[in-house]
Amino acid sequence: xxxxxxxxxxxxxxxxxxxxxxxxxxxxxxxxxxxxxxxxxxxxxxxxxxxxxxxxxxxxxxxxxxxxxxxxxxxxxxxxxxxxxxxxxxxxxxxxxxxxxxxxxxxxxxxxxxxxxxxxxxxxxxxxxxxxxxxxxxxxxxxxxxxxxxxxxxxxxxxxxxxxxxxxxxxxxxxxxxxxxxxxxxxxxxxxxxxxxxxxxxxxxxxxxxxxxxxxxxxxxxxxxxxxxxxxxxxxxxxxxxxxxxxxxxxxxxxxxxxxxxxxxxxxxxxxxx
Amino acid sequence: xxxxxxxxxxxxxxxxxxxxxxxxxxxxxxxxxxxxxxxxxxxxxxxxxxxxxxxxxxxxxxxxxxxxxxxxxxxxxxxxxxxxxxxxxxxxxxxxxxxxxxxxxxxxxxxxxxxxxxxxxxxxxxxxxxxxxxxxxxxxxxxxxxxxxxxxxxxxxxxxxxxxxxxxxxxxxxxxxxxxxxxxxxxxxxxxxxxxxxxxxxxxxxxxxxxxxxxxxxxxxxxxxxxxxxxxxxxxxxxxxxxxxxxxxxxxxxxxxxxxxxxxxxxxxxxxxxxxxxxxxxxxxxxxx
Numbered sequence: 001x002x003x004x005x006x007x008x009x010x011x012x013x014x015x016x017x018x019x020x021x022x023x024x025x026x027x028x029x030x031x032x033x034x035x036x037x038x039x040x041x042x043x044x045x046x047x048x049x050x051x052x053x054x055x056x057x058x059x060x061x062x063x064x065x066x067x068x069x070x071x072x073x074x075x076x077x078x079x080x081x082x083x084x085x086x087x088x089x090x091x092x093x094x095x096x097x098x099x100x101x102x103x104x105x106x107x108x109x110x111x112x113x114x115x116x117x118x119x120x121x122x123x124x125x126x127x128x129x130x131x132x133x134x135x136x137x138x139x140x141x142x143x144x145x146x147x148x149x150x151x152x153x154x155x156x157x158x159x160x161x162x163x164x165x166x167x168x169x170x171x172x173x174x175x176x177x178x179x180x181x182x183x184x185x186x187x188x189x190x191x192x193x194x195x196x197x198x199x200x201x202x203x204x205x206x207x208x209x210x211x212x213x214x215x216x217x218x219x220x221x222x223x224x225x226x227x228x229x230x231x232x233x234x235x236x237x238x239x240x241x242x243x244x245x246x247x248x249x250x251x252x253x254x255x256x257x258x259x260x261x262x263x264x265x266x267x268x269x270x271x272x273x274x
Numbered sequence: 275x276x277x278x279x280x281x282x283x284x285x286x287x288x289x290x291x292x293x294x295x296x297x298x299x300x301x302x303x304x305x306x307x308x309x310x311x312x313x314x315x316x317x318x319x320x321x322x323x324x325x326x327x328x329x330x331x332x333x334x335x336x337x338x339x340x341x342x343x344x345x346x347x348x349x350x351x352x353x354x355x356x357x358x359x360x361x362x363x364x365x366x367x368x369x370x371x372x373x374x375x376x377x378x379x380x381x382x383x384x385x386x387x388x389x390x391x392x393x394x395x396x397x398x399x400x401x402x403x404x405x406x407x408x409x410x411x412x413x414x415x416x417x418x419x420x421x422x423x424x425x426x427x428x429x430x431x432x433x434x435x436x437x438x439x440x441x442x443x444x445x446x447x448x449x450x451x452x453x454x455x456x457x458x459x460x461x462x463x464x465x466x467x468x469x470x471x472x473x474x475x476x477x478x479x480x481x482x483x484x485x486x487x488x489x490x491x492x493x494x495x496x497x498x499x500x501x502x503x504x505x506x507x508x509x510x511x512x513x514x515x516x517x518x519x520x521x522x523x524x525x526x527x528x529x530x531x532x533x534x535x536x537x538x539x540x541x542x543x544x545x546x547x548x549x550x551x552x553x554x555x556x557x558x559x560x561x562x563x
Contacts, residue, residue: 035386038386107282107286108283109283118298126498126543128536140307140308156297219393223520233391
């Protein structure tokens with residue numbers, strides 16, 4: 001792939017095409033529009049808000065809302081709940097999804113196609129239908145909705161992302177190393193922990209991060225199964241008349257941490273390849 | 275030994291399969307059953323196989339659910355079309371014009387909005403596009419628009435919000451499909467067709483079809499079902515089926531009606547995507563899983 005890229009770089013299709021600026025202009029325009037709401041969020045998280053709601057007028061720079069994040073009642077609890085649900089559901093879906101991905105990618109068995117189909121629908125189905133279905137189910141078996149049902153449902157949608165990420169990783173590496181381990185006399189369990197698992201590790205980390213991101217940002221599905229629990233997206237959605245500045249601070253912090261993790265992951269991958 | 279080989283996939287996949295069947299497949303089916311129940315919140319619901327509900331919802335109901343469904347599909351289709359038109363040149367630029375060294379950073383820039391909470395990012399557009407907001411004030415001062423011009427509450431705002439929020443879902447699969455094309459094919463095509471336009475329409479576009487389909491799948495399904503953009507950016511005239519499902523379930527608490535509406539959305543999406551796949555071909559839908 002990289003060799004092919006280099007070839008494409010070395011030999012432009014048409015020497016004149018390179019100089020045509022239309023494509024770069026479209027690209028940078030799209031990036032600029034992408035950045036607009038992000039910039040507004042970051043900038044206005046530093047603006048003094050006299051009525052505790054963000055205003056258009058610039059009243060002056062302050063770090064006050066970052067220092068007093070917890071002053072906005074409910075925000076901190078909602079944020080902590082979101083993090084806890086993201087981490088726990090991410091761990092469970094990686095624990096369950098990793099062996100499932102191995103089974104699907106390395107074995108032929110009865111029900112494999114059906115399972116692949118269920119995973120496909122799990123990703124493709126609209127959130128609103130998934131949420132409504134989950135609530136229908138919990139109501140019909142008499143389960144009260146709350147933190148536990150949020151966890152169950154987040155694991156359910158994250159398993160599919162974990163399996164897709166890991167299958168892509170597994171199909172890329174082949175089975176040569178595992179066969180070599182078996183030829184050298186490694187017991188299957190040893191081969192798994194010494195060879196297969198280390199091969200899968202970058203995929204598992206990526207899958208876990210994806211699961212974290214999907215879980216922290218989910219509003220629609222969670223809104224059905226949350227009961228009286230409030231996650232961060234539910235909290236933000238519930239603020240009807242103008243956003244309090246602390247919400248923007250929290251958004252900015254999540255943005256910065258997420259970006260940092262992505263850059264770190266990219267840097268580590270580049271190092272691993274070199 | 276043979277038994278163990280046979281049992282391995284079931285041992286590996288057992289817990290995951292069970293989880294998916296109990297918490298995903300059965301709920302989807304149970305939703306169908308709930309839609310066929312009659313009753314109310316106080317007295318409880320009983321299964322009466324009330325298939326009539328599907329007719330009642332669309333024929334002579336007090337609320338015009340058919341209009342909401344039509345609106346959802348129209349908003350979703352328009353937003354999907356916009357994302358294709360915008361995402362294709364972006365993906366093309368990243369795949370063929372950006373140097374190998376800058377590809378990943380440039381791709382990250384397009385995906386930056388993913389790092390901001392969906393609800394906050396949509397709320398920021400509400401803030402910017404509000405009646406007293408900077409965008410409309412600026413245009414009003416230039417006398418480009420009248421005093422009562424507004425953006426929020428219009429179909430345009432809702433569709434724009436959907437296209438903005440889902441753009442990266444279209445860029446990524448098209449980019450992946452374009453990256454896969456063997457550059458030697460372009461040389462062959464250039465020798466055969468000559469002109470650049472023909473090369474694009476006879477080689478590049480057909481070869482990126484699977485990426486476009488994957489993007490349509492992601493964006494269309496997501497936007498048709500989305501209740502957030504219409505709720506935050508829209509108004510009364512942009513009420514969609516996604517909002518109706520949410521309200522009937524969570525506010526009015528008529529579970530059978532909500533479950534029926536949700537089933538209708540699933541079926542409508544299924545039919546449309548199946549028809550699309552039959553007409554345009556999907557190449558390799560299994561690849562997506």
